[in-house]
Amino acid sequence: MRVTVLLGLLFVLPVSVSRGLPEKEPVWPLSLRNGLPTTLPGYAAAPRDPLPDSDENEMGTFMEVSRFFQRIESSTSVKQFRLVVQDYGSGKDLAGAIRKAVEAASRAPNVETRELKVAGLPAFAVTDRSDANPTTLVTVIATPGRLVLAQGANVDREEALKLLARVDFQKIIDAK
Numbered sequence: 001m002r003v004t005v006l007l008g009l010l011f012v013l014p015v016s017v018s019r020g021l022p023e024k025e026p027v028w029p030l031s032l033r034n035g036l037p038t039t040l041p042g043y044a045a046a047p048r049d050p051l052p053d054s055d056e057n058e059m060g061t062f063m064e065v066s067r068f069f070q071r072i073e074s075s076t077s078v079k080q081f082r083l084v085v086q087d088y089g090s091g092k093d094l095a096g097a098i099r100k101a102v103e104a105a106s107r108a109p110n111v112e113t114r115e116l117k118v119a120g121l122p123a124f125a126v127t128d129r130s131d132a133n134p135t136t137l138v139t140v141i142a143t144p145g146r147l148v149l150a151q152g153a154n155v156d157r158e159e160a161l162k163l164l165a166r167v168d169f170q171k172i173i174d175a176k
Contacts, residue, residue, distance in 0.1 A: 028176060032085040033065040035148075035171030040163055043069035043081060059097045062086045077133075077154065081163055084149040085142075085172055092145035098124055102139075118161065119169045127157045136160045142172050 026034065029052040039045055046068040053064050066084040073079060088094060099115075102124045106113040110130035116123050123140040133154040138161065140148040150164040 029063045029065060029087070031175040032063070032087055032146075032172065033067070034175055035168035035173075036065070036067045036083045036085065037166040037168075038067070040069045040081065040166060043071045043079070043163075045069050059094055060088050060092060062088045079155055080153040081155055081160070082149075082151040083164075083167065084147075084151065085175075086147045086149065087175075088145040088147075090145055094145060094147060095122065095141055098139055098141065098147075102126060112157070114157065116161075118164055119167075121169060125157045125160070138164055140164070140167075140169070142169055146172065148172060 049067050055062060055064060064084060064086045066082055069081045071079045102113050105111050105126045112127045114125045118140045121140050121142060123138060125138045127134050127136045134156045136152040136155050136157050138150040142148050148167060150160050152160045
């Protein structure tokens with residue numbers, strides 16, 4: 001009996017002690033995710049967020065973190081929304097490459113583009129209406145080398161912008 005009680009205390013004690021300790025701030029690159037909301041009204045969050053990933057595109061090598069949400073509207077209609085932070089590192093200036101890509105997209109049929117401000121930051125919205133359901137990509141230039149992307153399937157520009165407003169851009173800008 002004493003052994004059972006002692007073993008029980010050994011398991012309970014670390015749990016109760018750890019609950020009293022302050023949570024550690026995530027370290028780089030997880031700290032990039034600090035400004036992304038964990039919930040969006042009307043959307044279900046993915047059960048777990050993907051781990052940070054590194055990739056490369058025409059603008060360079062980047063570190064990426066993201067969160068994914070979806071809303072099932074009916075048996076034939078689902079809205080999916082993904083928030084992404086891409087960090088290309090210091091010394092990069094992505095604005096020109098983004099403008100060039102948006103300009104190229106604007107020449108495609110059934111594609112709407114718009115330059116705007118999101119939380120006072122330069123942003124570009126591209127919505128493809130060539131299919132029955134719109135696909136929207138909003139790119140916000142948080143810093144010269146750090147982007148916040150809102151990618152929506154079956155989501156129009158206005159809804160994407162409304163959901164994007166829940167991002168804490170200052171935390172993303174400050175992430176180290």
